[in-house]
Amino acid sequence: MRDIAESISPRLAKAALAGIVDGRLVDLAFVLEQDAAVRIVTPDHPEALKLCRHSAAHLLAAAVTSLFSGVQCGIGPPTDEGFFYDFVVPRPFVPEDLDAIEAKMRELASEDLVYERQMWPREEAKAFFAGRGEPLKVQLIDEKTEGQHEVSCYTIKDKDTFIDFCVGPHVPTTGKLKAFKLLTTSNAYWKGDARNQPMQRVYGTAFLSDKELKAYLAQVEEAKKRDHRKLGRELGLFTFHQWAPGAAFWLDNGTTLYNTLANYMREVLFPAGYVEVKTPLVFNKDLWETSGHWSHYRENMFLVESTDGEAMGMKAMNCPGHMLVFGSTVRSYRDLPLRLHEQTPLHRNEASGVLSGLTRVRQFSQDDAHCFVTQGQIEDEVERLLGLVQRVYGDFGLSYTAKLSTRPAEFLGDVATWDSAEAQLKAALQRSGQAYTINEGDGAFYGPKIDFDVTDAIGRKWQCATIQLDYQMPQRFGLKYVGADNAEHLPIVIHRAIYGSFERFIAILIEHYAGAFPLWLAPVQVMVLPIADRHLAYAASVRSQVQAASLRVQLDERQEKIGYKIREAQLQKIPYMLVVGDREIADATVAVRTRKGGDQGSKPLADFVGAARGEVASRAVDLVPSHENASV
Numbered sequence: 001m002r003d004i005a006e007s008i009s010p011r012l013a014k015a016a017l018a019g020i021v022d023g024r025l026v027d028l029a030f031v032l033e034q035d036a037a038v039r040i041v042t043p044d045h046p047e048a049l050k051l052c053r054h055s056a057a058h059l060l061a062a063a064v065t066s067l068f069s070g071v072q073c074g075i076g077p078p079t080d081e082g083f084f085y086d087f088v089v090p091r092p093f094v095p096e097d098l099d100a101i102e103a104k105m106r107e108l109a110s111e112d113l114v115y116e117r118q119m120w121p122r123e124e125a126k127a128f129f130a131g132r133g134e135p136l137k138v139q140l141i142d143e144k145t146e147g148q149h150e151v152s153c154y155t156i157k158d159k160d161t162f163i164d165f166c167v168g169p170h171v172p173t174t175g176k177l178k179a180f181k182l183l184t185t186s187n188a189y190w191k192g193d194a195r196n197q198p199m200q201r202v203y204g205t206a207f208l209s210d211k212e213l214k215a216y217l218a219q220v221e222e223a224k225k226r227d228h229r230k231l232g233r234e235l236g237l238f239t240f241h242q243w244a245p246g247a248a249f250w251l252d253n254g255t256t257l258y259n260t261l262a263n264y265m266r267e268v269l270f271p272a273g274y275v276e277v278k279t280p281l282v283f284n285k286d287l288w289e290t291s292g293h294w295s296h297y298r299e300n301m302f303l304v305e306s307t308d309g310e311a312m313g314m315k316a317m318n319c320p321g322h323m324l325v326f327g328s329t330v331r332s333y334r335d336l337p338l339r340l341h342e343q344t345p346l347h348r349n350e351a352s353g354v355l356s357g358l359t360r361v362r363q364f365s366q367d368d369a370h371c372f373v374t375q376g377q378i379e380d381e382v383e384r385l386l387g388l389v390q391r392v393y394g395d396f397g398l399s400y401t402a403k404l405s406t407r408p409a410e411f412l413g414d415v416a417t418w419d420s421a422e423a424q425l426k427a428a429l430q431r432s433g434q435a436y437t438i439n440e441g442d443g444a445f446y447g448p449k450i451d452f453d454v455t456d457a458i459g460r461k462w463q464c465a466t467i468q469l470d471y472q473m474p475q476r477f478g479l480k481y482v483g484a485d486n487a488e489h490l491p492i493v494i495h496r497a498i499y500g501s502f503e504r505f506i507a508i509l510i511e512h513y514a515g516a517f518p519l520w521l522a523p524v525q526v527m528v529l530p531i532a533d534r535h536l537a538y539a540a541s542v543r544s545q546v547q548a549a550s551l552r553v554q555l556d557e558r559q560e561k562i563g564y565k566i567r568e569a570q571l572q573k574i575p576y577m578l579v580v581g582d583r584e585i586a587d588a589t590v591a592v593r594t595r596k597g598g599d600q601g602s603k604p605l606a607d608f609v610g611a612a613r614g615e616v617a618s619r620a621v622d623l624v625p626s627h628e629n630a631s632v
Contacts, residue, residue: 062162082205112175246362279321
């Protein structure tokens with residue numbers, strides 16, 4: 001927020017509250033007084049949207065507690081997409097409840113009620129919330145204000161005054177909130193842990209203008225059509241079962257897509273000097289203690305015990321195993337960079353309440369690699385990796401942005417090493433010409449990293465690739481290489497993934513393409529459609545020739561009308577349909593149809609195969625525009 005001064009003139013404060021800033025009328029302008037600082041926020045300020053969403057979450061809580069008795073409030077943060085608030089309620093919310101809650105929110109907004117910050121003695125605040133039957137608030141105060149004498153609370157005062165423990169800040173009055181919408185509800189658990197109190201989560205969104213809200217809601221509707229869970233089921237890609245929560249069952253089409261992506265990555269990496277390895281799925285806890293994951297990550301791991309009582313952990317990441325591979329033999333500086341690639345399954349013990357299709361799972365694989373380098377090779381290797389990211393995302397038609405994540409609050413190693421590591425990543429970014437932003441404090445506990453957000457066809461951002469510099473883990477494993485001076489030196493490792501996880505990347509691709517994959521990715525690239533049974537023999541010959549050209553092809557032998565077959569192939573988003581009948585048999589041709597362009601006329605089969613192979617080789621991208629119905 002733009003700091004004005006330790007104090008502000010009454011005239012300026014009054015003008016700002018009236019919506020006048022720098023001599024101009026502004027729809028949203030207000031003065032914030034917090035922690036002895038006085039600030040003015042206007043709609044173009046980067047914190048304005050977050051501020052409104054946080055305030056809308058409190059408005060939601062005020063409405064819920066006003067309408068429903070016996071409610072306990074959990075937390076209500078702003079998010080990148082809007083806001084949510086978690087509640088303990090006597091019964092689950094239904095759609096009619098959302099309508100009533102939103103109507104109450106609008107009523108409170110129209111009354112232009114004040115968000116008032118009050119500083120309460122800590123013990124008094126705990127007693128107040130305990131007396132109201134809100135033990136979760138008492139727990140939050142205990143956890144977040146230890147050692148403090150006072151805590152911050154906010155009120156929204158009407159006939160049912162709403163009071164919440166919150167550090168703020170908030171907009172001055174509810175009247176500043178105009179463009180908001182409640183979206184949905186879901187089951188949740190306190191702190192995302194299924195062992196804790198079950199809750200109801202209400203999701204909403206808020207914007208600074210009705211125009212922005214309408215655009216977002218249109219995007220939400222388009223996203224529903226592209227939902228990878230819906231399309232994955234309709235296209236026969238994957239399924240889930242309650243007996244294996246968070247682990248996908250890949251069906252035939254999905255397995256083909258998965259393997260296509262895996263083999264594509266190998267085609268890219270092997271010429272670039274990578275070697276593929278496979279490491280165990282279960283390790284003794286000594287490995288995880290050595291890597292630091294036992295103390296920093298154990299709660300997110302699946303822990304098992306061998307029959308002789310040995311404590312083990314299922315592999316949650318590949319890096320510790322790759323440290324053992326590096327250390328399994330004597331290494332020379334001539335061996336570096338050593339680039340180890342692996343695609344074996346990983347397991348992370350995600351809470352059941354956060355599992356979501358392919359985007360949040362317990363079992364997954366990564367296009368993972370670890371590049372072991374000397375100090376002098378860091379910048380060149382990172383620059384190579386930046387080029388690799390550019391190439392891969394270009395083949396999928398994905399635009400992206402980069403951000404450099406720096407030292408977190410909890411980290412391994414010393415500050416000087418971290419500063420040096422961050423400086424080298426910045427140097428590589430600058431040398432490559434890659435634009436980037438700084439993401440303060442979001443590095444991994446072992447080193448800084450560069451993260452990449454891809455933007456899909458309807459404008460949503462997804463974090464995918466990462467390049468992480470690590471001085472710590474090679475040291476913890478005692479790794480060495482023999483330098484040109486015949487002395488032992490510590491290697492540096494660069495953790496990197498381009499897809500991230502296959503599962504999440506496939507979810508992104510399904511929604512990016514609306515299930516209409518480009519030809520090179522499509523599980524079924526060509527469908528041969530005989531018009532009648534008498535055309536089956538020729539259709540089978542066409543299938544064989546297309547298959548011999550290394551194209552993925554199927555033959556629809558069903559006794560159905562040709563219009564129905566075409567419609568079915570379109571619903572399955574098959575890129576090409578080859579219709580064959582009497583004319584095609586007589587002319588030794590095929591009638592080519594595309595899923596979007598319809599009838600392309602008859603062609604000799606060899607001409608079609610040559611063009612299709614060229615399209616695959618070029619990895620041409622054919623997106624479904626956001627205004628088209630993704631279900632056809």
